[in-house]
Amino acid sequence: xxxxxxxxxxxxxxxxxxxxxxxxxxxxxxxxxxxxxxxxxxxxxxxxxxxxxxxxxxxxxxxxxxxxxxxxxxxxxxxxxxxxxxxxxxxxxxxxxxxxxxxxxxxxxxxxxxxxxxxxxxxxxxxxxxxxxxxxxxxxxxxxxxxxxxxxxxxxxxxxxxxxxxxxxxxxxxxxxxxxxxxxxxxxxxxxxxxxxxxxxxxxxxxxxxxxxxxxxxxxxxxxxxxxxxxxxxxxxxxxxxxxxxxxxxxxxxxxxxxxxxxxxxxxxxxxxxxxxxxxxxxxxxxxxxxxxxxxxxxxxxxxxxxxxxxxxxxxxxxxxxxxxxxxxxxxxxxxxxxxxxxxxxxxxxxxxxxxxxxxxxxxxxxxxxxxxxxxxxxxxxxxxxxxxxxxxxxxxxxxxxxxxxxxxxxxxxxxxxxxxxxxxxxxxxxxxxxxxxxxxxxxxxxxxxxxxxxxxxxxxxxxxxxxxxxxxxxxxxxx
Amino acid sequence: xxxxxxxxxxxxxxxxxxxxxxxxxxxxxxxxxxxxxxxxxxxxxxxxxxxxxxxxxxxxxxxxxxxxxxxxxxxxxxxxxxxxxxxxxxxxxxxxxxxxxxxxxxxxxxxxxxxxxxxxxxxxxxxxxxxxxxxxxxxxxxxxxxxxxxxxxxxxxxxxxxxxxxxxxxxxxxxxxxxxxxxxxxxxxxxxxxxxxxxxxxxxxxxxxxxxxxxxxxxxxxxxxxxxxxxxxxxxxxxxxxxxxxxxxxxxxxxxxxxxxxxxxxxxxxxxxxxxxxxxxxxxxxxxxxxxxxxxxxxxxxxxxxxxxxxxxxxxxxxxxxxxxxxxxxxxxxxxxxxxxxxxxxxxxxxxxxxxxxxxxxxxxxxxxxxxxxxxxxxxxxxxxxxxxxxxxxxxxxxxxxxxxxxxxxxxxxxxxxxxxxxxxxxxxxxxxxxxxxxxxxxxxxxxxxxxxxxxxxxxxxxxxxxxxxxxxxxxxxxx
Numbered sequence: 001x002x003x004x005x006x007x008x009x010x011x012x013x014x015x016x017x018x019x020x021x022x023x024x025x026x027x028x029x030x031x032x033x034x035x036x037x038x039x040x041x042x043x044x045x046x047x048x049x050x051x052x053x054x055x056x057x058x059x060x061x062x063x064x065x066x067x068x069x070x071x072x073x074x075x076x077x078x079x080x081x082x083x084x085x086x087x088x089x090x091x092x093x094x095x096x097x098x099x100x101x102x103x104x105x106x107x108x109x110x111x112x113x114x115x116x117x118x119x120x121x122x123x124x125x126x127x128x129x130x131x132x133x134x135x136x137x138x139x140x141x142x143x144x145x146x147x148x149x150x151x152x153x154x155x156x157x158x159x160x161x162x163x164x165x166x167x168x169x170x171x172x173x174x175x176x177x178x179x180x181x182x183x184x185x186x187x188x189x190x191x192x193x194x195x196x197x198x199x200x201x202x203x204x205x206x207x208x209x210x211x212x213x214x215x216x217x218x219x220x221x222x223x224x225x226x227x228x229x230x231x232x233x234x235x236x237x238x239x240x241x242x243x244x245x246x247x248x249x250x251x252x253x254x255x256x257x258x259x260x261x262x263x264x265x266x267x268x269x270x271x272x273x274x275x276x277x278x279x280x281x282x283x284x285x286x287x288x289x290x291x292x293x294x295x296x297x298x299x300x301x302x303x304x305x306x307x308x309x310x311x312x313x314x315x316x317x318x319x320x321x322x323x324x325x326x327x328x329x330x331x332x333x334x335x336x337x338x339x340x341x342x343x344x345x346x347x348x349x350x351x352x353x354x355x356x357x358x359x360x361x362x363x364x365x366x367x368x369x370x371x372x373x374x375x376x377x378x379x380x381x382x383x384x385x386x387x388x389x390x391x392x393x394x395x396x397x398x399x400x401x402x403x404x405x406x407x408x409x410x411x412x413x414x415x416x417x418x419x420x421x422x423x424x425x426x427x428x429x430x431x432x433x434x435x436x437x438x439x440x441x442x443x444x445x446x447x448x449x450x451x452x453x454x455x456x457x458x459x460x461x462x463x464x465x466x467x468x469x470x471x472x473x474x475x476x477x478x479x480x
Numbered sequence: 481x482x483x484x485x486x487x488x489x490x491x492x493x494x495x496x497x498x499x500x501x502x503x504x505x506x507x508x509x510x511x512x513x514x515x516x517x518x519x520x521x522x523x524x525x526x527x528x529x530x531x532x533x534x535x536x537x538x539x540x541x542x543x544x545x546x547x548x549x550x551x552x553x554x555x556x557x558x559x560x561x562x563x564x565x566x567x568x569x570x571x572x573x574x575x576x577x578x579x580x581x582x583x584x585x586x587x588x589x590x591x592x593x594x595x596x597x598x599x600x601x602x603x604x605x606x607x608x609x610x611x612x613x614x615x616x617x618x619x620x621x622x623x624x625x626x627x628x629x630x631x632x633x634x635x636x637x638x639x640x641x642x643x644x645x646x647x648x649x650x651x652x653x654x655x656x657x658x659x660x661x662x663x664x665x666x667x668x669x670x671x672x673x674x675x676x677x678x679x680x681x682x683x684x685x686x687x688x689x690x691x692x693x694x695x696x697x698x699x700x701x702x703x704x705x706x707x708x709x710x711x712x713x714x715x716x717x718x719x720x721x722x723x724x725x726x727x728x729x730x731x732x733x734x735x736x737x738x739x740x741x742x743x744x745x746x747x748x749x750x751x752x753x754x755x756x757x758x759x760x761x762x763x764x765x766x767x768x769x770x771x772x773x774x775x776x777x778x779x780x781x782x783x784x785x786x787x788x789x790x791x792x793x794x795x796x797x798x799x800x801x802x803x804x805x806x807x808x809x810x811x812x813x814x815x816x817x818x819x820x821x822x823x824x825x826x827x828x829x830x831x832x833x834x835x836x837x838x839x840x841x842x843x844x845x846x847x848x849x850x851x852x853x854x855x856x857x858x859x860x861x862x863x864x865x866x867x868x869x870x871x872x873x874x875x876x877x878x879x880x881x882x883x884x885x886x887x888x889x890x891x892x893x894x895x896x897x898x899x900x901x902x903x904x905x906x907x908x909x910x911x912x913x914x915x916x917x918x919x920x921x922x923x924x925x926x927x928x929x930x931x932x933x934x935x936x937x938x939x940x941x942x943x944x945x946x947x948x949x950x951x952x953x954x955x956x957x958x959x960x
Contacts, residue, residue, distance in 0.1 A: 007733075007852075008852060008855075011853075011855060012855060012857065015855065015857035015858065016857070019857065061733070061734060063733040063734060063735075064733065067733065067851075067852075067853070070851075070853055071852075071853035071854075071855065071858065072858075073858070073861055184699065187699045187700060188699065188700055188701075188702070189700075190696075190699075190700050191700065192696055192697075192700060193695075193696035193699065193700065195735065196678075196735070196737065197696060198676075198678060198737070215673075215695050215699070216670075216672055216673035216677060217672070218699075219664065219667045219668065219670075219673065219695070219698075220667060220668055220669075220670050220671065220672060220673065221668075222668070251758065252755075252758050252759070252762060253487075253541070253543040253544065253547065254541060254543060255543075255675065255676070255755035255758075257676065257678070257737055257754065274737065274754050274758070275732075275735035277758065278731065278732050278735075278754070278757065278758060278761065279732070281758065281761050281762055281765070282732060282761055284765070285761070285764070285765030285768070286847065288765070288769060289768060289769070289843055289846075289847060290843060290844075290847070292772075292843070293836070293839045293840045293842075293843045294836075294840065295840055295843060295844060301844065301848050301853065301854075301862065301865075302861075302865070305865055305868040305869050305872065306872070308865070308869045309869045309872040309873050309876075312837065312840055312869070312873060313873075313876075315836065315840070316833065316836060316837060316873065316877055319832065319833060319836045320829070320833060320877060320880065320881060323828065323829040323832045323833060324829060324881075324884065326828060326829075327825045327826055327828065327829050328825070330824060330825035330828070331822065331825035334821045334822070334825075337817075337821050337824050338818060338821045341814045341817050341818045342811065342814070343824075344810060344817050344823075344824035344827075345807045345808070345810035345811035345814075346807060347824075348803065348806060348807065348810070348828055348831070348944065349800070349803040349804060349806075349807050351828070352799065352803045352940075352944075353796065353799060353800060353803060356773070356774075356795065356796060356799045357792065357796060359773045360773045360774065360775055360792055360795070362773075363769055363770060363772070363773045363775060364770075364775060364781065366769075367766065367769060367770070368781050371547075371550075372487075372488060372547075372551075373491075373547070373550055373551035373781065374551075374781075375488075375491060375492060375495065375551065377492065377495040377496070377499065378495065378551065378552075378553070381553055381782075382781065385781075385782070385785055385788065388785045388789075389785055389788045389789045389792070392785065392786070392789040393789050393792060393793075393796060396789075396793075397796055397800060400800065401800060401804075404804065460832075464828065464832075
């Protein structure tokens with residue numbers, strides 16, 4: 001029986017084989033005086049190892065091979081890639097993430113690439129074209145039929161995150177006036193139905209979408225019935241311009257396996273299937289997690305050190321700027337700090353707590369907005385609630401930290417005053433954090449930006465600068 | 481045609497109706513001298529509004545009603561809940577998130593609850609039972625058949641995040657020696673096939689799983705063929721004890737619609753379907769996002785202010801502790817800071833940059849580990865790479881901030897020295913951040929904990945305390 005553990009076992013075995021090869025190489029290399037730091041050179045594979053690697057590749061599902069390739073460092077990845085049968089190259093290129101795909105494509109020559117891509121469906125080719133050298137994609141397009149070429153053009157004309165870019169074209173259509181018996185015969189002429197065919201699509205002569213007919217209905221009804229009488233008309237249809245994210249929510253909510261994609265003129269242009277939706281949801285989750293720390297989502301964990309470092313610069317640069325601005329706020333209060341040095345130790349607490357609390361508000365808002373549950377009508381409610389929560393938490397944590405500070409600095413003679421300043425600043429900054437945490441995603445959305453991206457940088461900047469400002473101003477006031 | 485916008489429109493309309501009712505109530509309330517701050521009392525609904533609300537509830541898909549209920553404040557939610565036909569209560573209870581479910585169940589009396597739950601399948605009942613009053617769940621169980629009761633017991637016996645808790649029991653089984661013709665006849669006896677039936681399951685007399693037969697194969701092969709000759713034997717099967725997360729990855733990788741769940745004795749006990757998998761993936765993504773800021777994932781955005789505030793305490797408490805510890809590190813250097821006040825303004829930059837950079841490493845590691853791509857064999861590789869990346873970024877951002885500090889404090893006479901301390905501390909702390917960011921998830925996993933939870937608190941604690949310590953120690957050394 002097939003098992004996802006197969007892939008893990010295969011990965012472990014492949015890693016072991018390469019480790020052994022490397023060891024052998026190191027031994028012989030040392031004898032020949034080679035420099036083994038140069039790890040990116042091709043791994044030399046013994047005939048025995050080659051045989052085993054080839055058989056592993058043959059045994060595994062293409063998606064498993066893709067997964068194993070992603071988990072290998074560049075030199076081993078390319079060595080293994082050589083042992084994949086050329087008939088499966090295409091499928092695997094589709095499955096690996098973009099960073100890894102680039103490394104694989106770079107290692108293939110023109111003819112190999114053309115052969116690999118030609119095995120794919122048009123919607124899959126459309127996904128690959130942006131990564132292919134222009135001459136390869138030109139040659140592939142020449143090999144397509146008229147219909148396929150127009151499908152390819154269509155698929156490539158839609159924006160990246162749209163249903164149009166995700167849909168496929170392999171679907172079964174039937175006519176309204178056919179009987180189920182003739183539908184059954186039509187189906188029997190296939191060698192296999194397209195993957196994820198849970199329904200066939202009913203169209204008229206002009207290709208206009210009329211409804212769907214599930215395989216279940218075809219099977220449970222008598223063959224003499226007419227399609228029109230058993231088909232479902234009240235079904236979800238998507239437009240190729242719908243966002244993939246909205247479509248995914250619809251699939252999730254209505255538990256769909258496939259859905260018709262219909263253009264403005266009402267013509268059936270393709271279908272979206274649940275396997276694509278699963279990918280969309282996973283990619284979105286990856287994007288959110290990576291986006292929150294300024295990482296690109298198509299990470300190759302083994303891309304070069306230099307590239308990896310560079311890919312993180314923008315984020316770190318932005319954060320350095322905000323940190324320096326917050327630092328200028330502090331240095332405006334040099335005088336106060338040199339009078340009461342304890343302030344220096346306490347101010348990061350005020351900033352940090354408000355940042356943490358504001359991030360809770362921000363995350364809640366971003367998620368609720370993504371679910372569509374924050375509407376114009378309940379925004380005031382949501383804001384009011386978050387402010388009240390922040391007020392309660394501000395008072396509570398303000399009191400706790402105030403008392404703690406009083407206790408810690410009880411011998412300095414400034415303890416009570418410090419504690420009071422701490423209490424006030426903590427409360428005010430937590431409230432500020434909640435307001436900013438709620439406002440940032442709302443403003444970003446109003447500006448047409450993705451509220452999930454960059455919000456926390458802005459928030460941290462506000463709670464840091466704001467926290468230092470509030471705390472040190474109050475201290476200046478009280479310790480005059 | 482059904483459309484997810486229906487739900488948005490319905491939500492907007494429902495909110496409008498309640499707003500209007502509230503306005504009317506406020507007017508008449510003011511005349512009667514009522515206190516309208518008391519918002520949690522039942523919303524009085526005019527007959528006209530009642531009619532429209534009821535018709536909206538009838539028109540919407542149960543999942544859409546669930547979504548609308550989640551987006552309404554408590555009083556309006558319960559008012560709308562009254563207008564949902566009692567035959568749909570059960571389906572909706574299954575669809576709403578746990579926080580909202582509790583509020584709905586609390587508002588129902590015992591008989592309503594029993595009626596609602598009795599409309600559900602056993603696997604759905606199993607999901608609800610933990611939230612039901614004991615007497616209700618007892619009564620529901622009495623109404624079940626022997627087989628259903630044993631299914632319910634089975635479903636409830638598996639841990640929450642296991643395949644067993646997610647699987648359902650509605651599946652079609654056939655025998656190996658049947659012909660496709662007789663399978664077709666068997667299917668025709670159903671009124672409708674169970675949802676997400678893309679295949680039937682082949683079992684022997686003892687209920688042992690033998691293979692699967694896709695509807696596609698049933699339809700394209702001639703009816704005279706025998707099941708044994710067309711069924712697929714080499715298919716993925718799940719154990720009820722497999723984690724739902726692993727199962728979701730298998731569905732994703734092999735593009736499945738349903739899969740057999742088979743117990744240790746090889747008996748078919750249920751099946752897992754892709755709609756559950758979609759939910760698992762979405763819930764995991766929600767859990768990760770909320771978990772990262774210490775929120776519970778079953779949030780009701782309209783739960784009471786007090787409850788919401790309390791639900792955030794643990795997180796804020798932990799963060800307060802770590803912030804106070806970092807603060808003690810700073811106060812150990814009081815003497816140095818009072819000599820060179822500029823240090824107070826600069827130390828948060830060192831801490832923050834390392835925190836940001838370490839968080840990138842942490843996120844990358846956590847995600848790669850979740851995909852299973854970080855294995856014992858490549859951990860050293862991954863660590864080496866992250867350390868090198870941190871070295872490059874540490875030097876680069878160290879130099880940049882060092883120069884900036886030199887420039888900012890050029891007139892103080894301490895500029896160059898401050899800049900040099902900044903450079904050294906920044907570099908060392910960014911490297912520390914990378915090491916901690918990589919080590920924390922590996923250690924958490926080795927301890928059997930979820931690496932996604934709490935990692936960033938620990939990291940921030942280390943980069944804050946570590947950053948203050950490194951920066952201020954170096955300063956003490958250089959400014960003696």
